[in-house]
Amino acid sequence: MAELSAFNFRPGSSVLHGLDVRFKLLFLVLISVTSLKAYPVSLSVLTLVLVAALLHAQRSLKSIFKAFRYLIVLLAFIFFARALSVPGSAVIEFKAVSITREGIYHGAMVCWRLVIVVLTGLAFVSTTRPSEIKAAVEWLLNPFPFIPSKRIATMMSLVVRFIPVIFDQARETADAQRARGVDNRKNPVYRLQKLGIPLMRRTFERADKLAVAMEARCYSENRTDPGLRAGLRDWTALFVVICLCMFIVV
Amino acid sequence: MIAAKQLHMTVYASLLAALTAAGAYLAIPIGPVPIILQNLFIFLSGLLLGSKWGVASVGVYLLAGALGLPVFAGGVAGIGRFAGPTGGYLLGFLPAVYVIGWITERTRKRAVSDVLAMVCGSLIIYAFGVTWLKTLTGMTLANTLAVGMYPFILGDALKIAAAVPIAKALRPVINR
Structure with missing residues (x-):
């Protein structure tokens, strides 16, 4: 968590x-x-x-x-x-x-x-x-033509959602490597390489799962947002x- | 199928924007100026997503920053950042990512073409950043270069070197 x-x-x-x-x-x-x-x-x-x-x-x-x-x-x-x-x-x-x-x-x-x-x-x-931020962004971009405001708003709330996920994944990967004795390796390039690439792979796989989940739940850009009053x-x-x-x- | 592909790209572009934001927080203390990972992820957005989605990713990142979400270096946000001394670099990210994407789309995805694309990208970022810094502070060109470009070149070379294996490892995940 x-x-x-x-x-x-x-x-x-x-x-x-x-x-x-x-x-x-x-x-x-x-x-x-x-x-x-x-x-x-x-x-x-x-x-x-x-x-x-x-x-x-x-x-x-x-x-x-x-x-x-x-x-x-x-x-x-x-x-x-x-x-x-x-x-x-x-x-x-x-x-x-x-x-x-x-x-x-x-x-x-x-x-x-x-x-x-x-x-x-x-x-x-x-x-x-985050969903309120999304609604506000959408409201803000709505008057401009040729800007897909719904999609931008969705992306914005995804960004807010992903940031803690990345830090979480980074800690998990670092823990896993420490358990396998990465501390014994002194070479910083080796350590960064062994941390960075799996970390990026994992976060992309998580993003992939999220996209599949959105698809499975029939995500579309026509949906009701929290009302702004x-x-x-x-x-x-x-x-x-x-x-x-x-x-x-x- | 087209809709599904689009949804995947939307999610990946958001992820790269989030990674850029996270990269702005992580600084590796090597040499006189700390290396900030922000533009490593700008490079990767271009390499992995191509020109169109790369621009979308960077655009969302900049918009999030302009609205005051804490995504820029040092966690300082707000529309004022674009008027500040580093605003030129931020605006330069947009054309840079477009050019990086444009070059990788037209070449076979080899290390040489990736490096070439990223070198062009960094030149564009510096062209915007240094020009803006110069007009804002009124320094001479030589001074501005010494403050706003030379200290970062080594870091950029390291980032370009790091981006090549990362892009190679991630392309199969994305283009499934």
């Missing part, structure tokens, strides 16, 4: 779970775009709001931190790249390299904004069912988010 990754849907009954997907998608775009214009005061407000929303959606602080595990290296890299490259009054100087105050401020701002974007994404993905609550939420964004930009 696959361990739930940080970016999986968790059922719940919070306000975020109840909102219309299209509105949530719009909020996602709005908040990501406005965060690019935000400065320390408004960024702190935004962070507090997002963390409160995540806690309300029954996510523990621990699982939020876990989501940032992989991101920390990237953030550190961006921070130092900025700190070293922006000219200004130097704080630390070492030979030709100097870390400037402006650089530190700049780097911190950029990293903070990235954190905001990831928090927003986390709030969206963990409160929205926008109520008073969604419009109120939209109003609140727009106010928040105005506050940030001004």
Whole structure:
């Protein structure tokens, strides 16, 4: 059984779970775009709001931190790249390299904004069912002619479905190889080859089984999707988010 | 039969898009710049699915990223990524996968033609990525190349070398 990754849907009954997907998608775009214009005061407000929303959606602080595990290296890299490259009054100087105050401020701002974007994404993905995402994508692509919106929406929800399957399969294959003593082989090329090719084969075979199963259940592109309904609550939420964004930009 | 084949290709294209997303998370720390497996799977989409379904796979991947699903390198997503410094590489994936697919469809599927296709693909990705990086940052061409291309060439050579045996092992599974 696959361990739930940080970016999986968790059922719940919070306000975020109840909102219309299209509105949530719009909020996602709005908040990501406005965060690019935000400065320390408004960024702190935004962070507090997002963390409160995540806690309300029954996510523990621990699982939020876990989501940032992989991101920390990237953030550190961006921070130092900025700190070293922006000219200004130097704080630390070492030979030709100097870390400037402006650089530190700049780097911190950029990293903070990235954190905001990831928090927003986390709030969206963990409160929205893949089938709802599919319905929203379909609704979004429907007005465009010549785009097979049904098929694209199906593919999108398959992508969301496959990601945990891949990690699950990778762990299974690695376990199987460890049981056969692959640790005794020091050659990294040999080990990658013996891990990579079976892993790819297995995931493709699983995909094949899924396609056969869909076929056996008479999959077709004409099917009923979960209904999208926008109520008073969604419009109120939209109003609140727009106010928040105005506050940030001004 | 045609519908069944189409359904299979739909599922495979989704799987490759998911693998690309997973590859954006896995970094192998060799050398100064970590190797990110993302474009290995872009290459494989072209080699295994051909031009049409390869483009579909990469397009779905990019759309998922634009909508804010966490599928790009470092898990950072959102439409803002296309305007960011690495946006050119992301857009370059689309023509690259088309060309890789186009070349493999017209040659006998041998290692030599695969390598040729992938070299063309990487050149296209760099052409888009470096141009965009240059206009965005205003660096000179030599500087942009030093930041946005030279550090990755070794990694790309390794990825191309890895893609050949993988494609060879998977083609029988797909073209059954």
